[in-house]
Amino acid sequence: MKKLTKLLLPLAIVLVMAISMTGCVMSITCISHIDRDRNGECDNCGIEMEVPREDIEKIEVTTLPDKTYYARNEQLDVTGGKITVTYNDGKPSEEIPLTDEGVTITAPGMGVNGKKRVAVKYGGHTTNFIIEVGDARYTVSFVLGYDGGEMPDQLVTVGSHAEAPAEPVREHYSFLGWYTDEDCTQRFDFALTPITGDLTLYAGWIQNFTVTYDSNCGGEVPNKTAESVNGRADTSVRPDNRPGFYFAGWYTNAECTEPYDPNTQLTGDITLYAYWVSSSTEMFDVTFDLNYAAGESTVYQTAEVPEGGKVTAPAAPERANVAEKGHQASGFTFGGWYTDAACTTAYDFSQAVSGDMTLYAKWTGQYIFEAEHVDLSGPDGNGLQGMGASGGSVGPNMVDSTPMDHPDINPSNGYYVTYLYSPGLAISFVIESDRAVQDATIVLRVTAETRGYALDPNLNDGYAGNGEIYSQYIISLNEEPIEYPTIEVEGGWQPFKDFTLTTTANLKEGTNVITLTTANDHGLGGTMAGTAPVVDCIKITTSADLSWDPITSNEVGQ
Structure with a gap:
């Protein structure tokens, strides 16, 4: 025992001395690590030794x-x-x-x-x-706008789309859609709008009223009643047949001197009166054509009009948005009825009808053409040769997706084209138009990957308002340069931004080509030998119907 004591005592003394010299405090719950590379100092990287409570x-x-x-x-x-x-x-x-x-x-x-x-x-x-x-998720909330009305929230991943819920039902009201404001002036499009933050949507409603359809013939034909649709009387309702007569429309008075306008927003119950003409009267058919591929038929409505009579315009039609892969079109507004499919001559509803005719709807909509869906195969088919900060990228590899460290840049389809930093490098959007127009609006959606820039169709020196040197960047339509206003963008992955290039673009019937060309040698550092934008898409607003052949497989190469 004495021998063992003699051995332990020096060891204890050395341990105490080591503790006192290093300032390391020992406890029941912590043993600190002594770092030899730091001259024996405690590195505060303790190993917790808490004893579990026995109770x-x-x-x-x-x-x-x-x-x-x-x-x-x-x-x-x-x-x-x-x-x-x-x-x-x-x-x-x-x-x-x-x-x-x-x-x-x-x-x-x-x-x-x-x-x-x-x-x-x-x-x-x-x-x-x-x-x-x-990925970040955001809450999409739905406000029905009446007592007792509730709808569950949706959690949506950033950049994805919310799912349109089942259409709500409210007694004596028509549902108009979902809106981003309480006054229901800004309609929300589920298919075309990616979620980038928490969002509240408000249900739009319009009160329905009772419409009485008076046969106006002394009881020969029974009257009908129905609720209004979207706040309007439905003029497609027809009275039962009346022997010896043709039905010729609905009027607001029994004398049939005031035709009913189907676009009238009702503020209360209403009675409409049938107008009859003799079956010996010559009748003409008027067809209202939607003037776009709308399912099996483009016919919106038909009307029978007596010779010399006037046709009443039906309620304004609505056109659904298109959200197919690589083909997006939205925001269609109805522009009236025309005598020709190209919509060059508006119809005058005050003139007498003298024969069968077809009237065509005019539409103005916005078409989105994604940069990542253009042909990136290059002139030799081996891929465009793009240049990045530290090297080149070929063909579909020039397509990239939202960076993890910049989730808010918000590309419209989740992808974009970059590596355009080489003099002479160009990409082209090949678009088909069903008619010639002279008033198309073209918008370019871009951002900057590194430094900011000032792109101009002509200038290639001097400094712009954002302090960047002017860099020539040529944008052409059918080989004719577009004289667009200078595009100034801040650097460092700011959210993509829209820039209007022109509001008077001439699209021809058939094939149109919009080309973006890097026309400068203003390097951005590394192997980036020219200044160019990161391109998300182009947007074209026009009354023509546009289409193209998108190469959606480019997304796989990103």
Whole structure:
């Protein structure tokens, strides 16, 4: 025993001296690591040695926190979560909030997508629960606008689209759609609008009224009643046949001197009166053509008009948006009825009808053509040779998607074209038009990847308002340069922005080509030998029907 004491005593003295020299404090719960590379200093990287409480049998998470899904790098929040502590000494179990003092939470790495385990410690005992980290999600809320009306929220990943809910029903009202403002002036398009933040949508309603359709023939034919549709009387309703007569329309007075305008917004119940003409009267057919591919038939409505009579315009039609892959068209507005499909001559509804005729609807809409869907194969078929900061990129590899560290740049389809930083490098949008027009509006949607820039159709020196040198960038339509206003963009991945190039573009019937060409040698650093935009898409607003052959497979190469 004396020999053992002699051995232990020097060891204890050395240990005490080491502790006193390094300033490292030992406790029952912590052993600090002594870093030899730091001359024996404590590095405060302690190993926790807490002894589990003997009166606790186990702990477990019995109520998950309110939030279990996180965007990358978002801070962990355990509010609402609880653990249940089970004791082994006869004491009843108790529930403790995860936010209470004494509960230790260890957050996982939040910078990478995937399911993560969150460690929970209490009284020396541990348990865990699972969260998920991924792209940011936002809440889309729906406000029905009447007592008792509720609809569940949707959680939508950033850049994705909310799903249009089932059309709500409200007694004695017609549903008009979803709007982004309480006054219901800005209609929301589910198919074309990506979600970039929390959003509240408001249901639009219009009150329905009772429409009485008076046969106006002394009881020979029974009257009819119906509710208005979208606040208007439905003039497609027809009275039952009356022997010896043709039905010739609805009027607001029994004398049939005031024809009813189907576009009238009703403010109360209304009675419409049938107008009859003798069956010996020559009648002409008037066809109202929607003037675009609308399912099996383009016929919107037909009317029979007595010779010398006047045809009444039907209620203004609506045209649905197109949201097919690589082909988006939206915001269609009805522009009246025309005597020709090209919509060059508007019809005069005050003139007498003298024969069968077809009238054509005029539409103005916005078409979106994505840059990532253009032909990137190059003149030799081996791919365009793009130039980036640290090297080249070929063909579809010039297509990229939203950077993880810049989720708010908001490309319209989630992709864009970059690496256009080489003098002479060009991309072309090849678009078909069903008619010639002289008033198309063309918009270019771009951003900057590195430095800002000032693109101009002519200038290639001097400085613009954003402090950047002018860089010539040629944008042409059918080989004719477009004299667009200078495009000034701040650098560093700002959200994509629209720039109007022209409001008087001449599109010809058939094939039209819009080409973007880097026409400068203003390098941006590295191997980027010219200044050029990062291109999201072009948008064309016109009364022509436009189409193209998108190469959607380019997205795979990003």
